[in-house]
Amino acid sequence: MTKLSMTVNGKAVSGEIEGRTLLVDFLRQNLGLTGTHVGCDTSQCGCCVVHVDGRSVKSCTMLAAQAEGAEVTTVEGLAQADGTLHPIQAAFREHHGLQCGFCTPGMLMSAADLLQQNPSPTEHEVRDWLEGNMCRCTGYHNIVKAILAAAETMKGGMPQAAE
Amino acid sequence: MAENGIGARSLRKEDQRFITGKGRYTDDISQHGQTHAVFVRSPHAHAKLVGVDKASVADMPGVLAVLDGTDVAADGLGNLICGWLVKSKDGSPMKMGPHPLLAQGKVRYVGDRVAVVIAETHAQAQDAAEALVVEYDELPAVVDVAKAHDAASTVHDEVEHNLIFDWELGDQAAVDAAMASAAHVTRIDLVNNRLVPNAMEPRAAIGTYDSGLDQFTCYVTSQNPHVHRLVMAAFVQVAPEHKLRVIGPDVGGGFGSKIFIYGEECVVTWASKKVGGRPVKWTCDRSEAFLSDAHGRDHVSHAELAMDADGNVTALRVHTKANIGAYMSTFSSCVPTYLYATLLAGQYKTPAIYAEVKAYYTNTAPVDAYRGAGRPEASFLLETLFEQAAKETGKDPAEFRRQNFIPKDAFPYQTPVALVYDIGDYEVTLDKAMELIDYKGFPARKAAAEAKGKKRGIGISCYIEACGIAPSAVVGSLGAGVGLWESAKVRFSHTGKVQVLTGTHSHGQGHETTFSQLVSEKLGIPFEDIEVIHGDTEKTPVGMGTYGSRSLAVGGEAIVKSCDKLIAKGKKIAAHLLEASEADITFENGQFSVAGTDRSKSMGEVVFTAYVPHNYPPDLEPGMEEGAFFDPPNFTYPSGTYICEVEIDPDTGVVKIEKLVAVDDFGNVINPNIVEGQVHGGLTQGIGQALLEGAIYDESGQLLTGSYMDYTMPRADDVPSFEVVTSAGTVCTSNSMGVKGCGEAGAIGSPPAVINAITDAIGVRVEMPATPQKVWAAMQGMARAAE
Numbered sequence: 001m002t003k004l005s006m007t008v009n010g011k012a013v014s015g016e017i018e019g020r021t022l023l024v025d026f027l028r029q030n031l032g033l034t035g036t037h038v039g040c041d042t043s044q045c046g047c048c049v050v051h052v053d054g055r056s057v058k059s060c061t062m063l064a065a066q067a068e069g070a071e072v073t074t075v076e077g078l079a080q081a082d083g084t085l086h087p088i089q090a091a092f093r094e095h096h097g098l099q100c101g102f103c104t105p106g107m108l109m110s111a112a113d114l115l116q117q118n119p120s121p122t123e124h125e126v127r128d129w130l131e132g133n134m135c136r137c138t139g140y141h142n143i144v145k146a147i148l149a150a151a152e153t154m155k156g157g158m159p160q161a162a163e
Numbered sequence: 164m165a166e167n168g169i170g171a172r173s174l175r176k177e178d179q180r181f182i183t184g185k186g187r188y189t190d191d192i193s194q195h196g197q198t199h200a201v202f203v204r205s206p207h208a209h210a211k212l213v214g215v216d217k218a219s220v221a222d223m224p225g226v227l228a229v230l231d232g233t234d235v236a237a238d239g240l241g242n243l244i245c246g247w248l249v250k251s252k253d254g255s256p257m258k259m260g261p262h263p264l265l266a267q268g269k270v271r272y273v274g275d276r277v278a279v280v281i282a283e284t285h286a287q288a289q290d291a292a293e294a295l296v297v298e299y300d301e302l303p304a305v306v307d308v309a310k311a312h313d314a315a316s317t318v319h320d321e322v323e324h325n326l327i328f329d330w331e332l333g334d335q336a337a338v339d340a341a342m343a344s345a346a347h348v349t350r351i352d353l354v355n356n357r358l359v360p361n362a363m364e365p366r367a368a369i370g371t372y373d374s375g376l377d378q379f380t381c382y383v384t385s386q387n388p389h390v391h392r393l394v395m396a397a398f399v400q401v402a403p404e405h406k407l408r409v410i411g412p413d414v415g416g417g418f419g420s421k422i423f424i425y426g427e428e429c430v431v432t433w434a435s436k437k438v439g440g441r442p443v444k445w446t447c448d449r450s451e452a453f454l455s456d457a458h459g460r461d462h463v464s465h466a467e468l469a470m471d472a473d474g475n476v477t478a479l480r481v482h483t484k485a486n487i488g489a490y491m492s493t494f495s496s497c498v499p500t501y502l503y504a505t506l507l508a509g510q511y512k513t514p515a516i517y518a519e520v521k522a523y524y525t526n527t528a529p530v531d532a533y534r535g536a537g538r539p540e541a542s543f544l545l546e547t548l549f550e551q552a553a554k555e556t557g558k559d560p561a562e563f564r565r566q567n568f569i570p571k572d573a574f575p576y577q578t579p580v581a582l583v584y585d586i587g588d589y590e591v592t593l594d595k596a597m598e599l600i601d602y603k604g605f606p607a608r609k610a611a612a613e614a615k616g617k618k619r620g621i622g623i624s625c626y627i628e629a630c631g632i633a634p635s636a637v638v639g640s641l642g643a644g645v646g647l648w649e650s651a652k653v654r655f656s657h658t659g660k661v662q663v664l665t666g667t668h669s670h671g672q673g674h675e676t677t678f679s680q681l682v683s684e685k686l687g688i689p690f691e692d693i694e695v696i697h698g699d700t701e702k703t704p705v706g707m708g709t710y711g712s713r714s715l716a717v718g719g720e721a722i723v724k725s726c727d728k729l730i731a732k733g734k735k736i737a738a739h740l741l742e743a744s745e746a747d748i749t750f751e752n753g754q755f756s757v758a759g760t761d762r763s764k765s766m767g768e769v770v771f772t773a774y775v776p777h778n779y780p781p782d783l784e785p786g787m788e789e790g791a792f793f794d795p796p797n798f799t800y801p802s803g804t805y806i807c808e809v810e811i812d813p814d815t816g817v818v819k820i821e822k823l824v825a826v827d828d829f830g831n832v833i834n835p836n837i838v839e840g841q842v843h844g845g846l847t848q849g850i851g852q853a854l855l856e857g858a859i860y861d862e863s864g865q866l867l868t869g870s871y872m873d874y875t876m877p878r879a880d881d882v883p884s885f886e887v888v889t890s891a892g893t894v895c896t897s898n899s900m901g902v903k904g905c906g907e908a909g910a911i912g913s914p915p916a917v918i919n920a921i922t923d924a925i926g927v928r929v930e931m932p933a934t935p936q937k938v939w940a941a942m943q944g945m946a947r948a949a950e
Binding site: 018020028029032033034035036037038039040041042044045047074075076078079085089092093094096098099100101102103104105108123124126127128130131133134135136137138139140141142143144145 | 362
């Protein structure tokens, strides 16, 4: 067993893990942060996307030990502490960008990284970015719409809830 | 309309928990003392199971139990069932081999459950499962349904030629006569490709045994917890029904694949007692899901369409071979029969139809309902056939269809294949779709594409489906083992808040929102004051679950009936309070009023009086809680026209969908956002079938498409944004809401639209999925043929 420490959603956390423990399993099992999901075993579906040091990462494809000392943000840490939704969360709700909700955390975290890197994406750029996130319910139509709407909301300042 | 009533684009109640990571899916649940199960699966498509050497892993770290088919047999557990008995032409019942929880004697497909290992941690269970020594004696495999009849081996020794049933529907003699006298007959051979449903949440189950209560609990990724409980109790006999609680918590998509009762949930529930009542948790990984989830489609068909000299269709004849896989899954028999051949009239007045369906066992994963279930297969066959017939006879495909539509004044319409369509107006949806895609402008767009070296095509699909499953007496007469009614309870609290308890189950459909809108409208109370509860057999009334777009059309009507009873009771209470005659009380917008006066009582006052009945009508029970069952008088018949326009790069064979318009007649719509979202998702699954997806087994029965590296799921950059119209035409007559159902339409209507567009562009039809390689090869073949 290995000792591990990192910051998750702004809080210092630590745990004892087997060397083979994946980051997603550490988040889900050790920390009880079950918002991050596992939808495949080949790094394709993107249900497990979290941010590690500010960049989106598939947490099923990273050992927990690789995140030693890192700043990790999961979907549970996306809204503000007072519950104010991140504009991307608000836009997914407003534009019906989710149905069963299983891919949603990964979609939100992936989209948040996209808008950090490219605040004004075109529809084509959004669809291209989402290559690594699968959804079986929405046909992507409203996810794309929500991300474009969130980009509009976020333009010109600090993130604010869309509503 | 109430603010969040019928027709409002209300935002979903479900979303807050899902967008903040607070959803509670089965794998998110961890219980004290939980153990972990991993299933050992057959690596062979067909083999004698010589033995499982449990001792080989008994001493490995953390291993608590290893169970196999001998343990299942020793405990007297029953087999999994197929709940729909189909009879062959000769009247004999379908021939079904046993479907044990864990393999006994033979394994029949790659992924067949052989044993389960239960250990303290998932990693330990996985290590032991990999180390478990199992001896097999390989047998030849049957994989291709087209070759199953004369295969060298049988999947189940008691089923000769692997033929489960040889079934027919329709008037063969009338069809033969019409074919003989036809001016033209169009013939087609086609494959409906095998698909893997791929809900994003893999299947999972947690079984727990409480020795104090002598009660089992099973959390499971289920579309129908009550059906799970019924089958697990009555047939598998894990526990008596009153000692088994089944909970389907948040479920991450189903598309049919989570209707079925699989061995895994039965095994973990049974096994909990074997490990001292500790919870036993199993979560499928994706590779395992590809092997073991029930697949969909997989038909091989030959069809003929007869026409007179004027282009009027006079008869349809269809021969289909359906692959059932290695075992008969829960609803497998009805999918290629009563959910398929009954839809072969489509939107057309074809006077004579005959269908013959032969269902075969093969050494592949079980095949059962997948989004649309039989109806996409019917629609694909019919709409590619109509397209080809139009082309062969030199008619415009739209006008050829229009000529053969059932006219709007012919409803209710008895088709030659058992169904009675209640209502429809197919020209409305055709015209609207043609307008949205600018059908008239297509030749100019085609010319412009050709000028830049591209091929452009347009394809039409006019689909119909049967939803709102289903009238119990009708399905009973066709072999169903259950009734397909639905039930609900609507319960006020003292303070006027409402619980709606439903037997249906939501796994993405947004029932918490739609049903709240419905009740808000009916009872005149705020949307926010309503809570919808589903998915737990201990909390909710018995229901048959969610599939076949039945939740609103059947389950919603049970809610409406419950509300009507509450209003009727409220009128008695209001009449007493207002000292008026009950007959003079009206109810509108949450107010009970004496007609023609300004005297009224609010719903809240009436509810409070019902629970604090100090001044109350004699002989009336206190309380405001009513329940109802609803058994629909007929199916509902959503229909529509989808038109797709594609552009193809002749150098690469890549098909780009330039535009896809979907015009549906869903009857009345409660929440347009949700309904449009259902169409978007269905369209994408249909495009996936048409262009990308296909489950491929090699000749030895190994699944070649066993991961997302091999099986091509539609991704965001594979599909366009869509243009959809959801409520064009008519209002359903089989329920008071006038709703038809929208869950499957997109997946039914889109594959033929896409394929017809490709055919139109390149002049030859390619089988689904129309991958760039196939399209390019077809174009080369056309070019060579022209030389």
